[in-house]
Amino acid sequence: MSHVTDPATDTFVTYRNLLFTIAYEMLGSAADAEDVLQETWLRWIKVDAKNVRDQRAYLIRITTRQSLNRLRAAKRRKEAYVGPWLPDPLLTAPDVAEDVELAESVSIGLMIVLETLSPTERVVFVLREAFDVSYDEIAAAVGKSPSAVHQIAHRARQHVDARRPRQVVSPSETRAALRAFQRAVEGRDLQGLLDVLAPDVVLVGDGGGVKQAALRPVIGAEKAVRMLFGGLGKVDGTLTAEPTVVNGNPALLVRLDGEIDGIMAARVEDARITGLYYVRNPEKLTRVESETPLTRR
Template identity: 50%
Template structure:
């Protein structure tokens, strides 16, 4: 009995050592904190029941479990997301302000990147995340996915080309991105469409995710004039049942980017991030208002990198 408890304590210690990594992998695979946490919990159940005496590399083994559980959940999620009301966006999470200064790290969890990852097949996404984000070798990824190394390399090449053609570019310094986000906020709060137009790129795109639960555009809005009019129209009006005078705006680092959180008396009602181009103009705005996707921010939970 005592030996069993020692083994259990050891298993828990090993799992806890890698928990943040497992969550980080699952979150990039699924795009939601709630699903990522469920995957980590399922991985723990599987890990606690395995014969660990034959596990030579616990970290690789745990990542393998997590990746395969996430793959199963992602396949189901993709079917559900086909009937989602309006644009589907990832669940935003708070990040350390320092992350915004590390281009590769901030890019890997940015809202724009996670949106791009949604266009990959589940297997392509798994290979891309493990290889390009976490640096696992193809041979190890092949073992994790129970596929040949040659097929995994093909998946990786295809995923990388797809992402390269669509990925955001984080060549604008974090300080400049914060300044542009501040200018956007000031213009939006003032409902000043002329000032908004000064910070919007001509081909800017606005994604608004209300999930059918709060007011949001049902399609992505393209072009500075349309985006400017939409933002100016909703600024200063009641939203999600909260009057303007009861709203509080705070700056936050969200998914590695300077962001804005609008709080109501009961918690967050909107999280906003802006993707800034090399000219210092906003080329994409991601606005999440679905209350189901604001729980992590409401709890103050920070994404482990």
């Protein structure tokens, strides 16, 4: 028996990975992005597709509006969150890492910077910078004039540029720093850790109130080492850290006695780690073992 789908479903499936990527970059949460896709789908099937000139643009518009609504609601949720909030890490396929612009736009480091934008600024920045959506299209999605969107995009870009890393670091450089970090942690090598961490390294842990993590970012190599060895060093079981790729960038999957403890992502400058992001909240670790397809097309 042949399986027949309707054109609306076919169109939605064609753009599903793109819409997920857009919603995820706007929200930093895989579960929220999936909810946005569900809402987008429910609105899309009520539309007479014959009257839609550009179906891709129309779907992006619905996804953007739903994401903006959620972003505004999430602001209140995040204010009540226990400790620092980090985006959900996603295991990604090699093609994401190969697309340098996509890998940068979904990197944990940049996603953290995007958290400092207002909801409208974030939505405009993501559509313009990561997906090259026209100002007219963005204006239609966010309900503002193209000239207002122009100004918002400019402001958001300045804000992000002031906070993103100065230099572009190759994945191999990040991998090398993480390898040195991995060896030091697994070997309980205090000096090895101090050698790979920049003196003013920032360690951010996200336990979400479920797992132990510092309630504020820890600044400075010695404090970070104390925190790491205070948490991971007291561990009686077997601690392992295996290289993986999350959000298109090298990372470490940390296991305790074979069970996933968290994902460690890093920001590297001049061969040393300047930012360490450790996601331990179990609710955020649902997508670190099977790949999530991300795309800009």
